Amino acid sequence: MPRGRERDIEHLLRRAGFGATQAEIDEFADLGFQRTLDLLLEYERVPDLVDANIQKPGYLGVTSRGVFSPNTVINDARQRWLFRLVHSPRQLQEKMALFWHNHFATAYSKIAAAAGSVATTRMLAAKPFEDASGVRGQLELLRQHALGNFRTLLVETARDPAMLFWLDGRTNIRTRPQENYARELMELFTMGVGFFQEADVYAGARVFTGWNVQRHGAGDTLYFTFLYNAAQHDTGPKEFSFPIYRDGGRRIPARSAADGMQDGFDLIDAVARHPETGRRLARKLYAFFVNEVSSPDEDLIEALASEYYASGFEMKPMLRRLFTSRRFRQPENHHARYSWPVEFVVRALKEVGWTGFSASEALTPLSNMGQQLFEPPDVNGWELGRGWFSTGAMLARMNFAAQLATNQKFNLRDGARADGRTPESLLSAFLDRLTPAPLDAGVSRSLLDYLRAGGAWSGSDAQLLAKVPGLVHLLVGSGEYQLV
Numbered sequence: 001m002p003r004g005r006e007r008d009i010e011h012l013l014r015r016a017g018f019g020a021t022q023a024e025i026d027e028f029a030d031l032g033f034q035r036t037l038d039l040l041l042e043y044e045r046v047p048d049l050v051d052a053n054i055q056k057p058g059y060l061g062v063t064s065r066g067v068f069s070p071n072t073v074i075n076d077a078r079q080r081w082l083f084r085l086v087h088s089p090r091q092l093q094e095k096m097a098l099f100w101h102n103h104f105a106t107a108y109s110k111i112a113a114a115a116g117s118v119a120t121t122r123m124l125a126a127k128p129f130e131d132a133s134g135v136r137g138q139l140e141l142l143r144q145h146a147l148g149n150f151r152t153l154l155v156e157t158a159r160d161p162a163m164l165f166w167l168d169g170r171t172n173i174r175t176r177p178q179e180n181y182a183r184e185l186m187e188l189f190t191m192g193v194g195f196f197q198e199a200d201v202y203a204g205a206r207v208f209t210g211w212n213v214q215r216h217g218a219g220d221t222l223y224f225t226f227l228y229n230a231a232q233h234d235t236g237p238k239e240f241s242f243p244i245y246r247d248g249g250r251r252i253p254a255r256s257a258a259d260g261m262q263d264g265f266d267l268i269d270a271v272a273r274h275p276e277t278g279r280r281l282a283r284k285l286y287a288f289f290v291n292e293v294s295s296p297d298e299d300l301i302e303a304l305a306s307e308y309y310a311s312g313f314e315m316k317p318m319l320r321r322l323f324t325s326r327r328f329r330q331p332e333n334h335h336a337r338y339s340w341p342v343e344f345v346v347r348a349l350k351e352v353g354w355t356g357f358s359a360s361e362a363l364t365p366l367s368n369m370g371q372q373l374f375e376p377p378d379v380n381g382w383e384l385g386r387g388w389f390s391t392g393a394m395l396a397r398m399n400f401a402a403q404l405a406t407n408q409k410f411n412l413r414d415g416a417r418a419d420g421r422t423p424e425s426l427l428s429a430f431l432d433r434l435t436p437a438p439l440d441a442g443v444s445r446s447l448l449d450y451l452r453a454g455g456a457w458s459g460s461d462a463q464l465l466a467k468v469p470g471l472v473h474l475l476v477g478s479g480e481y482q483l484v
Helices: 006-013 022-031 033-043 074-087 089-101 108-116 117-125 138-144 148-159 163-165 182-188 199-207 263-273 275-289 296-312 315-323 341-352 360-368 390-405 409-419 423-434 439-454 461-476
Strands: 210-218 223-226
Touching: 006 033, 006 163, 022 033, 074 089, 074 263, 074 341, 074 360, 089 138, 089 275, 089 315, 108 117, 108 163, 108 390, 108 439, 117 138, 117 163, 117 210, 117 223, 148 182, 148 263, 148 360, 163 210, 163 223, 163 341, 223 296, 223 409, 263 275, 263 315, 275 296, 275 315, 296 315, 341 360, 341 390, 341 423, 341 461, 360 390, 390 439, 390 461, 409 461, 423 461, 439 461
Parallel strands: none
Antiparallel strands: 210 223
């Protein structure tokens, strides 16, 4: 059984990352919880060189029709993201980018219908130093601001071409205000339902009139940048039901068209500063990192919200406060969250193995489990918690467990030799390696019955090859493994 400090590290790496290989567990257990947490939080100190290992031996593979092109082909972009989730040493940055991808849910399919597949992939996934025109995709924006300032992230997403397509900002003009972005800014991105009125949505739409995109190039060179079109901005005053300014003022004054972008900055400042925004973010972070199956600790929610306001809307102090809280490490909060499909797949790859496996082989299973990267179902993002688990989605998880275990069967056999003396020692070793939630006695007995079935136990290579992939399939496909 793992030592207590290893259990804490495993828990931290499942929540602040995507699980860990045994080598990573050993390395971080030696460092201890606090130094491991520091490395996760201060990821800027770690060079971001992981993409250079794509298509190299020893790493998760990728498969593409023609040249692998993650900046312009959406399925290649999905594979690159999976590759980074498995191999990036900046695990918390990737975890928060995934969190923001759901928070600012933006889907490829709607944008591609208007802008085409290549331009849309660039909008969502391009890396500026790899793109001929320096396009920064939305995912790169989310990575850049993963643990940064939330107010800055709101400004950047408001000007993000993918968001302007997704929430129809490009059609928001002074004679016909388009409400989608303003509504979601208040309802989903910041303070939430119940803290604004319908009239605020219309006023917000007028605030962002003229926030548009500019088209460049054509065909495969087509791309879009943010454009403020002053001629399409509503210059009149805008009245809100909640304070916009620190003095309590609720009215954005009339401004010249040239100065009209300041309306948007004023509204973003107001919603970032709103008393409910900090609490709402705190609750979402608590559910994502601590526990989503029990009521949150309201004292901790208030403490996290206080960090948010005291730091001027910085995310890193909130996360440090959360991970160092007593609640985070309490044993009852281990495995108190349902894994998202992408978390399930990446953790399984880390814990089972990836030799000879391609990220492309996970794309269809992920879709069958209910999560396709760059394709949230709507602006609300994915339905989390138990919402991930339909009968078909659970079957897809079990099928992926079988697919991966079969693919890795020889490596699993080789890795099991030292622990294959008895069925009990073998099961114990794989429970340590795969870190499911604790099994009840009946499940353990059933797994041992499976190992013993078919004849006396010898621990031979042939027996390990026959039994170990099946054991891994059963464990990774179990209900206990779906909890992180």
